[in-house]
Amino acid sequence: MISAERPQGTSVGKSVRSHEAPRHASGRGHFVDDYRLPGMLHAAVLRSPHPHARIVGFDVTEALGLPGMVAVLTPDDVRSMSRPFAPGRYAAGLRTPVPEYASAVDKVRYVGEPVAAVAARDAATAEDALDRIVVEYEPLPPVVGTSEAMRRDAPLLYEELGTNVPWRGAVSYGDVDAAFREAELVVRDRLKMHRYSSVPLETFACIASADPTNATLTVWVNAQVPDVIDDALREGLGLRDVRIIIPDIGGGFGQKIHLIRKYVLITALLSLKTSRPVKWVEDRSGHMMAGGHACAQEWDVEAAVQRDGTVLGLRVRETDDVGGSISTLTIHFTNKLNNLFNTYTTQHLSLEGSSVVTNKCPVVPNRGIGKPGMCFVWERTMDRVAQTLGMSPVEVRTVNLIPSDQFPYQTPNGNIYDSGDYAGMLRRAMERIGYEELREEQARLREQGRCLGVGLAVAVEPGGRNAARDLALFPGIKGVSGSGGVNGATIRLERSGMVTLLLGSPNCGQSHETTTSQIVGDVLGLSPDRISVISPFDSEVAPWGSAAANSGNNFHLYDIGAAHDAARKLRERILTLAGHLLNTDPEDLVLEDGAVSRRSRGTPDQDGVGPSHAPSPHSPTPRLTFAELGRVAYGNQALLPKGFEPGLQETSYYTFPHAEPFVVPDEQGRVRAQFTFSAAVHIAVVEVDPATGEVEVQRYLIVSDNGTIINPSVVDGQIYGSAAHGISVALGEAFVYDEDGRLLTLTLTDYGKSTALETPRIEVEHRPMPSPFTTLGQKAAGEGAAIPSPAAIASAVEDALQPFGVRVRELPLTPEAIWRLIGSSAR
Secondary structure (H helix, E strand, C coil), X not given: CCCCECCCCCCCCCCCCCCCHHHHHCCCCCCHHHCCCCCCEEEEEEECCCCCEEEEEEECHHHHCCCCEEEEECHHHHHHHCCCCCCCHXXXXXXXXXXXXXXXXXXXXXXXXXXEEEEECCHHHHHHHHCXXXXXXXXXXXXXXXXXXXXXXCCCCCHHHCCCCCEEEEEEECCHHHHHHHCCEEEEEEEEECCCCCCCCCCCEEEEEEECCCCEEEEEEXXXXXXXXXXXXXXXXXXXXXXXXXXXXXXXXCCCCCCHHHHHHHHHHHHHHHCCCEEEECCHHHHHHHCCECCEEEEEEEEEECCCCCEEEEEEEEEEEEECCCCCCCHHHHHHHXXXXXXXXXCEEEEEEEEEECCCCCECCCCCCCHHHHHHHHHHHHHHHHHHHCCCHHHHHHHHECCHHHCCEECCCCCEECCCCHHHHHHHHHHHHCHHHHHHHHHHHHHCCCEEEEEEEEEEEEEEECCCHHHHCCCCCCCCCCCCCCEEEEEEECCCCCEEXXXXXXXXXCCHHHHHHHHHHHHHCCCHHHEEECCCEECCCCCCCCCCCCCCCCHHHHHHHHHHHHHHHXXXXXXXXXXXXXXCCHHHEEEECCEEEECCCCCCCCCCCXXXXXXXXXXXXXXXXXXXXXXXXXXXXXXCCCCCCCCCEEXXXXXXXCCCCCCCCCCCCCCCCEEEEEEEEEEEEEEXXXXXXXXXXXXXXXXXXXXXXXXXXXXXXHHHHHHHHHHHHHHCCCCCECCCCCECCCCHHHHCCCCCCCCCCEEEEECCCCCCCCCCCECCCCCHHHCCHHHHHHHHHHHHCHHHCCCCCECCCCHHHHHHHHHHXXX
16 A cells, blocks of 8 residues: 655644635525426425324315415325335334224324315425315324323324333343342432434425436435435435435434334325426424424333442333334334443343334334433442442442443443443543532531432443344344444546535534544545535435444444545545656655655765755755645546556545444344443532422532543534433423324423523543544544433432432423422422
8 A cells, every 4th residue: 555654743633724614604505495496386294283093084175276276285195106114123013914004094093183185386385285175083082191002902103013112122231130149239210301302493394306207306405414315215215316416504413314204105195196397395383383392201210239339230111202103113112222230230131112102192212212211220320239248339330330441342242342431531630620529518508408410321322233134133134134333425626726625425413524624634634625525415326335324423434434545545546646747756755735756765864964866945846736636536547657646536336444343233232332442430410409399500520531532623513412312301391292192382482492691611621542443533422412411410309309309200390390309308
């Protein structure tokens, strides 16, 4: 392999100027709703007002008579024009096949479920037409809670299943029974987390332009994962020629992975029916009702504990409220394989799960997808062990943390933690927060009747998804194909000397363009502002693969790996061509500032006497600019080296080179669920007003290990955002249903999303431990702070209310919930 001197000044590790920010700050971002196509119609979706009902009849006559109306899509149209979605990985445990279409066809199972859609010449007419569609429903009794749904006499959401518990399953590692026999005591608890969302600023949006004559379809959609859309359209419509364009996205966070496929298919059906382009943009209330929620989860937890605080084993029984769809039955359960043992040395663990369908919105991925729940189980358990033994919560965690000299560390379920110093992070967090001083202040304030609390949580942040993970639960399923992950990048040196980069994944606002331009710039000796990263994502030209997903913390592994490898290949070709033109060995060339030149061999030695062949300092150094090389590569055959392929373009598809062992599950169910593992310690300092239940977060500290940090501002931005979300989840934001299955939190105000006023200043300190397995030592950063922050807040609030004997077992901790906890403890 050709090598050349790397430039001395590099941009990796620096907060360089953002590529994306100028266009967004100046209003030049291009989102789905910004597109206008000739002859385009506007769609609106009719949603169910009932949580549970049969569809008995339809009358669209009055709607079609409205001036400007063009078409109505009814359940009969959906059934006749499309096929059901193929069961995916998260419906793999379903015992009986259940057809699921893009809209309800016989029955509605949650308020907001799409029932019909219209296309009109303008959006206002489309909305008016919805009021003129007459749907006859036969209301059915709703089942809203999991305990109600699990009763034998409960009304069934899916009669063909004969139950509202369509999946039960379990994983077990080590000898759990032996751990409990050996334990000196058993600590038990019952925990709950609620339904919430990331409520992205931009709701679902898509445009479909179909050509029925040629059986082609182009869609513009703000989806995070192109293959979900590609599979839905090809399977649902039987089309082979599908093009997917993903422009700028106003936030994803997992919301735009799964349920969005329903609306893309509905919009495509309207386009096929009218032979015109059709645009649909979701409104906020529709998104709150039917855009997908994080799963409400309940756990019965037992920990096998020694009196020194060592946790020998854990038994967890989980119940998931998956709402009114079977397509994401196991999504929050299987994702717990990613952080099943968190940061601890425990060797024995069993996790049993039940997925329960209810008449609520279906569940979807949300920042962390199950991992915040697993962290909540571990960190609440660690606090409970500390209380039971009369130990410090810091001491209990320290006893159980994986020692730094054991990395890379293999967990009992097959994950391999690449690097870390968890105890060192915890010690540093204690020092920076002033832990002992805070405890002294807490004692003083308690004498004044004030409630100060200090809480902590430690967590891993997995990154780089393995497509074969779910085979650990469902070894015989056909709905999961592939293993590991693949994604690509294409890089080209243009005739002008500019470098263009085409990534295999869409960008949801995480500064992918900025980060990859830094990496490519360092390889090619260019300033990042001379790298042009092409947007939007276009499935016809993007080098995308199975890991082309703005989810699962994939970018840091697959996209960065592909971009770096493609840049390295291009660098070799540049050096080969330049070496030929300069009649110089490529080993003697250096790339710097958009040019290739000979490396000077005349550097003086330490006594100041240079070698005899040292050139005069006034003699010019032969060099070729990238523009000169581009003109030769694309237009001067006579100057090309013999056998040199014209052009200067390279494509690289990246797979993780250290995926073994356990890239597919072994006979013990051990699997690499994800491939890299960041980690962090969170400490929250809160004061609780016992009279009102109000919580003030006074300090929030994160000590984080994300490996090699490519751009500190980008990583800090991800940490700030995910921490703010997790804190808000813990303290109030929630989807609330009444006993009849109707959503009460239809607006952002009702939902309780924290504003900047309620969000504390988040302190971040980095203690990077580079990964030995990744391209630059980088690890994940996109989901991390959302995983431990709910647990850290719960720990802090419980600590503040210790004088009342309060135990925090459930989120969210709204003022009313805290007030009730205090009141119940007083009784």
